[in-house]
Amino acid sequence: MEHATQVFAAVSLLVIGLSHLFQPKAWVAWFQGLAAQGASGAFTEGFLCLSFGGIIVAFHNVWQAPGIVLTLLGWAQVVKGLGRFLAPELAIGVMRKASMKHAWFFQAGGVFALGLSGFFWWLRVRS
Numbered sequence: 001m002e003h004a005t006q007v008f009a010a011v012s013l014l015v016i017g018l019s020h021l022f023q024p025k026a027w028v029a030w031f032q033g034l035a036a037q038g039a040s041g042a043f044t045e046g047f048l049c050l051s052f053g054g055i056i057v058a059f060h061n062v063w064q065a066p067g068i069v070l071t072l073l074g075w076a077q078v079v080k081g082l083g084r085f086l087a088p089e090l091a092i093g094v095m096r097k098a099s100m101k102h103a104w105f106f107q108a109g110g111v112f113a114l115g116l117s118g119f120f121w122w123l124r125v126r127s
Contacts, residue, residue, distance in 0.1 A: 053077025
């Protein structure tokens with residue numbers, strides 16, 4: 001299951017990373033739309049974070065290097081999801097900061113996601 005979870009994360013981060021890189025304005029618009037929905041928008045993002053992180057946490061319980069990186073990513077997403085559910089007003093504040101002027105932040109995040117994807121592909125291939 002650890003290997004399948006590595007592929008799940010690698011594929012997910014590849015797609016999300018490419019999307020962030022090539023469609024940053026669409027991401028800004030999506031976050032602005034979530035913010036406009038109020039708490040339900042924060043909950044929407046919370047469900048996405050919890051689903052992604054929950055799958056990783058359930059099937060990738062590795063606590064030594066280098067695999068710990070994926071386990072920590074999973075737990076970070078679970079905590080992020082928890083924050084969206086318990087403090088939606090904070091999430092809404094973050095979402096409202098998304099602007100077309102700062103769309104390049106999404107591109108930077110895309111580069112980071114692509115780097116993680118590459119790392120998880122490497123984990124999968126090396127084992």
